[in-house]
Amino acid sequence: MASPSQLTEHRAGRTRLPSEHGPLAALAAVPSAAVATVLLVPGYTGSKEDFAPLLDPIADAGLAVVAVDLPGQYESAGPVDEAEYVPARLGEVLAGVIGGLTPRPVIVVGHSYGGLVARAAVLAGADVAGLVLMCSGPARLPDGGRRTMLDASEPVLRKQGIAALQKLREAIDPTRRFADRHAGLDDLMRRRFLANSAAGLLGMAAGLRTEPDLVAELAAALRRTGTPCLVTCGQADDAWHPRDQQDMADRLGAPFALIPDAAHLPNVENPSALLDLLLPTWQAWLTR
Secondary structure, three states: OOOOOOOOOOOOEEEEEOOOOOOEEEEEEOOOOOOOEEEEEOOOOOOHHHHHHHHHHHHHOOOEEEEEOOOOOOOOOOOOOHHHHOHHHHHHHHHHHHHOOOOOOEEEEEEOHHHHHHHHHHHOOOOOOEEEEEOOOOOOOOOOHHHHHHHHHHHHHHHHOHHHHHHHHHHHOHHHHHHHHOOOHHHHHHHHHHHOOHHHHHHHHHHHHHOOOOHHHHHHHHHHHOOOEEEEEEOOOOOOOHHHHHHHHHHHOOOEEEEOOOOOOHHHHOHHHHHHHHHHHHHHHHHO
16 A cells, blocks of 8 residues: 555655755656656646656656656745746746756656646746646636635635645545545645645746746747647546647647546546556657
8 A cells, every 4th residue: 555645656766856946856766778757747736746656657668757846845845935936937947957857858747737837947948858738728727616716725825824725625625536546645635735835835826827828939939949749638627628728739739638537637547548648659759
């Protein structure tokens, strides 16, 4: 059985990645003959542990794999200025992290808010061999249950603090519907949320409310560098609607794939189907 600190057992070790905001907590597995590195970037209120089911299979495929906490998330310290957590600024930080990774080349997978950050990293000039946008959108988080929860959270967080907000989330957060499938997930989600930086939660929430549509800019950057891209999401994604993500893929000139039996967290809800998509895609990118 997995420990309460992870979703599944894995062989990845704990490490730290240098960044302009200080060391970032990460999980990493580097096979001896690795031919590239895959960097996994989590979403709002997420962490490196969200990718636990993917770590061993990616390493077994001969790729180094690194899952990271963004600044202010879980076990990574972050700045006190909320403005430092919008995608554009975190993208600059992530671009610096990407530049220090080995072996090269580096493929980046951004989940949800992490997709907006990964996009910003590419726009900031990060040298990547491929970009996967997973359950992420073209712009701000649209109206819906998650946006309602986001808007309701800010006054609670500002007036009562993270502990009070966690109680609210436990009462109404729709992302908890899969918790009973994974031993220890409730405990992990609670502990990591309480460990988050309040400034980080507020700043990322602001980013989710205000991020502009930068698909055209990303498409131009990908064309300029010849960088391949893939857009994917769970078939029942309840953040950005799958049709909006497919439209984003069309605008990027990128393939789009739905993951069956999954919603907003296919790396947890259906990791085998996600890996069946990602591993051959990456192999094709690396051998083209």
